[in-house]
Amino acid sequence: MSSTASIETPTSTSHILDNPAWAALTGPHAHLAERVGRAARYPADVAGFHALTDHDDPRAWADLAALVGPGGTAALRGVNPAPDGWEIVRSGQGVQLVDTALRAEPDPEAVVLGAADVPEILDLVARTEPGPYLPRTVELGTYLGIRHEGRLVALAGERLHPPGWTEISAVCTDPDHRGRGLATRLVRAVAAGIKERGDHPFLHAAANNTRAIRLYESIGFTLRARTRFSLLRRTGPAVAVAPRESAADPEETAQTRRCSL
Incomplete structure (x- = not known):
């Protein structure tokens, strides 16, 4: 499996399974979500997944930094390389399979x-x-x-x-x-x-x-995608994020809706 084939970026999500943790945390599992704007995670004793609306959006990474705090870690899929202010602690290749038969x-x-x-x-x-x-x-x-x-x-x-x-x-x-x-x-x-x-x-x-x-x-399962799962650590300074209500942010609401289609 080539490293290029294994990297996913959910920037232009065409299928809900391209960013399943975000879709779950803003959908059926929203009652479990810990969320700051464009970043969300499960409670630490429920599951280790974190998710962003868009890996190419600096605002999402700023929200994630606020969510995990200085020196905090986040487990994400489809990240390589790490953006400024983050380092990859470890990563592994994975596959996603869907039921076809x-x-x-x-x-x-x-x-x-x-x-x-x-x-x-x-x-x-x-x-x-x-x-x-x-x-x-x-x-x-x-x-x-x-x-x-x-x-x-x-x-x-x-x-x-x-x-x-x-x-x-x-x-x-x-x-x-x-x-x-x-x-x-x-x-x-x-x-x-x-x-x-x-x-x-x-x-x-x-x-x-x-x-x-x-x-x-x-x-009866069929390979749908190859991906990379990474544990990242926040190395940059603390980020101040202005408080806002998700529903009052039209762009954020639209992004959430797209992820749930």
Whole structure:
């Protein structure tokens, strides 16, 4: 994968999935959003995503600087190189896949997981490393699990939720129970709930996780985009941002609306 192909800039967003975190944080997940003007993020114990309306807009970066504070960090997709006043701490290549032929169906063994199950979820995630999962990530959507003799052994659920789309995430299986198709069954079951409410499933994976990508493609997902995910640190001075109401800013409102189409 070339570095050029992996870079996304949501400046002229033609599809809502070009900037899914912003679309989610200003749409179905707005009740969770921490926002300063053209920058937004999830609470630190919910998800690590930050988002901007436009990566080429200095005002969005100024808003992000105000949101994270001096020395603060932000996890963004599609940033390379870092703008003035920021440095890339680390980055990785990723892929975005969308459902084109997935057979979605409920699973009789799948159980809905909630706040009481978080300790077990965190334990399974720590042992399988499907990606970041935090104490309140369960609030982002429906999470399903499969138990064996009472113990949680497989997991999948919903994360980013741009209007009309829902990301399937945290797909993992206990090493002692792999090879039984549990992950596929849970992906199908989560997708069934997504499609039942009229949304389309999509997901992300690390570009070097070829095993997972092959699995997703074999069950009906298709590669849509390649991207870069980066953790950036604010190195510049604190930025003073004049307070304003988002709804009173016609340009900002228009940008938000475009991201939600």
